Amino acid sequence: MRKFYGVSLDSPLMLGTAQYPSPAVLEAAFRRSGASVATVSLRREGGQGQAFWDIIRGLGVHVLPNTAGCYSAREAITTAQMAREMFETNWIKLEVIGHADTLQPDPFGLLDATEALAADGFEVFPYTTEDQILAARLLDAGAQVLMPWGAPIGSGLGLNNRYGLKTLRAAFPDVPMVIDAGLGLPSHAADAMELGFDAVLLNTAVAQAGDPVAMAQAFAMAARAGALACTADPMEPRDMATPSTPVIGKAWL
């Protein structure tokens, strides 16, 4: 696995911390899956923040704060600065959202915010599309990791543009990349890892499953299986059948 700003992760599974039925289930999902990164956010203080933060710290995983819900570079930059002080990390999952229905990134705001934050010492994980030109511009702006979407956040559709993602992976072979958002099933995670991505980040598919703890484990196993398969150099698919059992020596009956 490629390193994320110098950090090697024990597991290619990054998990969100929202929408679980209870804090106990959240904790169990992390422990059972061995997820290596937890995403968190900042919201208006309502008295629950400290208890939540204590749970996250107790997990002993890397913390990746997000700028979820920000619709402008300015909002995202301010949120990132607040998150850096609060969570004491330079990592930031940078979301600059362009449209409320699709929650797709605003590429222009994302680029502006990436440039400003990278110059300010942040280690930016930009939530982006599979667009190759945007990816190049984000890297030029100082991002050293990319987080292309699989599908719109919370949709569970898997890898919506498999061709685009494959092309993106091939275009930047040295850049660590996380498939972030849109995964619904462990097979989607395995698919992403088989394509050569370095990690997957998901939340809803685990938190909203009937049994989030089992689903977290299933995703972890699938991501590992996909990663192993990728290093094992998969065969090329072909259109025609080819016998696997030797033809020579078959009895004449």
Add this chain to the structure above:
Amino acid sequence: MKIEVNGAAQQVTGATVAEALAELGWEKARVATALNGDFLPKAARATTPLRDGDRLEVLAPMQGG
């Protein structure tokens, strides 16, 4: 003076952000602050004056995806 705290109107007497936070019961809370849309580091709260109509955001860790 009247300021806006997390979107709600609040009457405070404190002259600085740190004093206002103490007044609102957040003296010891682990929070991050922004004043009028700009990040306000913890270390600057005690020396940052508040003015009538200021917008103060007080944020805490929360679940996120």
